[in-house]
Amino acid sequence: MELMKLNELHAKLLEIYGPQGKWWPGSSEEILVSAILTQNTNWVNVERAMDNIKRAWNENSKAHPSLLEFLYYLDDKQMAELIKPAGFYNVKTVRLRHLLSWLKTYRFDLTAIERKDTKALREELLNIKGVGKETADSILLYALERPVFVVDAYTKRLLNRIFNMKLESYEQIQNLFHLIYPANTQLYQELHGLIVEHAKLLCRTRPLCTRCLINSCWYRKKLQRE
Numbered sequence: 395m396e397l398m399k400l401n402e403l404h405a406k407l408l409e410i411y412g413p414q415g416k417w418w419p420g421s422s423e424e425i426l427v428s429a430i431l432t433q434n435t436n437w438v439n440v441e442r443a444m445d446n447i448k449r450a451w452n453e454n455s456k457a458h459p460s461l462l463e464f465l466y467y468l469d470d471k472q473m474a475e476l477i478k479p480a481g482f483y484n485v486k487t488v489r490l491r492h493l494l495s496w497l498k499t500y501r502f503d504l505t506a507i508e509r510k511d512t513k514a515l516r517e518e519l520l521n522i523k524g525v526g527k528e529t530a531d532s533i534l535l536y537a538l539e540r541p542v543f544v545v546d547a548y549t550k551r552l553l554n555r556i557f558n559m560k561l562e563s564y565e566q567i568q569n570l571f572h573l574i575y576p577a578n579t580q581l582y583q584e585l586h587g588l589i590v591e592h593a594k595l596l597c598r599t600r601p602l603c604t605r606c607l608i609n610s611c612w613y614r615k616k617l618q619r620e
């Protein structure tokens with residue numbers, strides 16, 4: 395049997411896991427925050443931190459109608475306390491502070507940010523301390539709904555295992571997806587989500603190939619040959 399092609403990955407994962415919709419939960423404001431909180435931790439911890447934030451904001455929403463503005467006016471100690479469940483809370487407090495300072499230059503008005511083109515926004519995001527390519531692109535794709543494919547360690551793993559593509563460069567991988575898949579925000583949102591779900595459920599560090607429905611996988615075939 396022939397190996398699967400990269401342009402078939404979305405359809406195959408969709409067939410296995412079903413529609414993911416937008417996949418990253420929350421409003422655009424919440425996604426901006428959770429994009430920082432999710433660095434180096436699992437989603438359950440992010441959810442606990444986000445619950446703390448939303449609870450505290452609900453109690454203060456009269457004074458601060460914007461969640462982002464509410465967070466901006468917290469002091470570091472208060473912010474660190476709220477985001478503690480997400481781990482690395484001192485580092486993340488500083489990173490969140492940098493992101494919020496950037497948002498303040500737009501008066502926390504996402505419609506003002508949305509007027510800018512994607513390339514300019516990506517550059518601005520990458521200039522924020524603590525915002526790397528994966529975080530910047532997650533914000534662009536899920537909070538600002540731009541057709542920018544997010545690359546992460548799971549994407550690299552699946553490229554390696556299913557397609558025998560040993561690519562390391564972020565841009566190289568992103569360009570490949572941009573070339574093969576049409577520039578469609580919903581498609582990129584769902585495909586990234588499907589990749590993460592598959593890598594977490596079956597294509598783990600030690601893959602559970604016997605339970606996997608991707609038969610035309612390079613790694614599986616390699617195991618069968620050995």
Ligand code: SF4
Pocket residue numbers: 555556596597598601602603604606607608609611612613614
């Ligand atoms: S067959 Fe194994 S290596 Fe291939 S995608 Fe499935 S879990 Fe991953």
